[in-house]
Amino acid sequence: MTFWPTDADPGHLEQTLARLSPRWTTWTLLTLQRHDHLRLSELGRALPWISGTALSQQMPRLQHHGLVDRTGRGQYQVTDTARQLAPVYQALSAWESTRFPTDQPTAKAERIETALARLRPRDTTTVLHFLAQHPRTSFTELQQRIGRPGSAYARLQRMQTDALLTRTGHGQYELTETGAALGPVYEALNTWSANRTTAAAPVHITAPIVQETVSARATAALRRTTTAAQGLFSHAPTPESAVPAAWTSASRPLRTR
Incomplete structure (x- = not known):
């Protein structure tokens, strides 16, 4: 079986995923990193499929x-903590593209966000971590791990739909090859979380994140330029295009999970 960080705390990993997985987080961080610093209006022009309100x-x-700082000039830039996400993003992109191949060209940032969306739902990491240590487990045992009897079946069913686990003929659950292959992803997440050096700033958030329709995003995404320099984390020469080609070449945001 692929190496799995057995010493990791699944609850802590779920909290880490909760910070990284909200929609557009990856797109925003990678865009800011590439451009060094941007005002909100400039960031909006670089990501036209995301509304200004969102x-x-x-x-x-x-x-x-602790992923973004705001400068005295009203510009945003990523923190050192966010820059250290490179191994996490590489592991997520590799896992998604290998385990869920598609004929459509898909941006790396979009693959990362789709992978995070598969792992984001509550208790997913707890169940996968437990199955990595106990290869075949009954529904009752997993239900006890989840701790919410009414939702256990639906949660396990969703993980089966995402090909993370399967149910054997004896009514037991086990990791699929796709689920087992998450070892490097969780190892990278565990390492990044342990090495976080930037403290979170106390910010009061008063409004919920706006949910946008897929059609509106897709229409805007089709209008963007794809002539920027190659490289997921590289800096492009001037003049720069709105969005890095290595993330977006012939691709667009596909869906919201």
């Missing part, structure tokens, strides 16, 4: 989690 509501959350 971006303005997202930035305080990213500040609160």
Whole structure:
């Protein structure tokens, strides 16, 4: 079986995923990192499929989690903590593209967000971590791990739909190859979380994140340029295009999970 960080705390890993997995977090952080620093309006032009309202509501959350700083000039930039996410993003992108291949060109940032969306639901990491240590487990045992009897079946069913686990003929659950292959992802998450050096700033968030329709995002995404320099984390020469080609070449945000 693929190596799994057995010493990791699944509850802590779920909290880490909760910070990284909200929609558009990856797109925002990678765009800010590439451009060094941007005003909110400039960030909006670089990511035209995200509404200005959604971006303005997202930035305080990213500040609160120590991923983004706001300069005295009203510009945003990623923190050192966010820059250290490179191994996590590489592991997520590799897992998603290998385990869920598609004929459509898909941006790396979008693959990362889709992978995070598969792992985001509550108790997913707890169940996967337990199955990694106990290869075949009954529904009753997993139900006890989840601790919410009424939702256990639905949660396990969703993980089966995402091909993370399967149910054997004896009514037991086990990891699929896709689920087992998450070892490097969780190892990277565990390492990043342990090495976080930027403290979260106390920011009061007053408004919920706006949910946008897929069609509106897709229409805007189709209008963007794809002539930027290659490289997921590289800095492009001037003049720069709105969005890095390595993330977005011939691709667009596909869906919201």
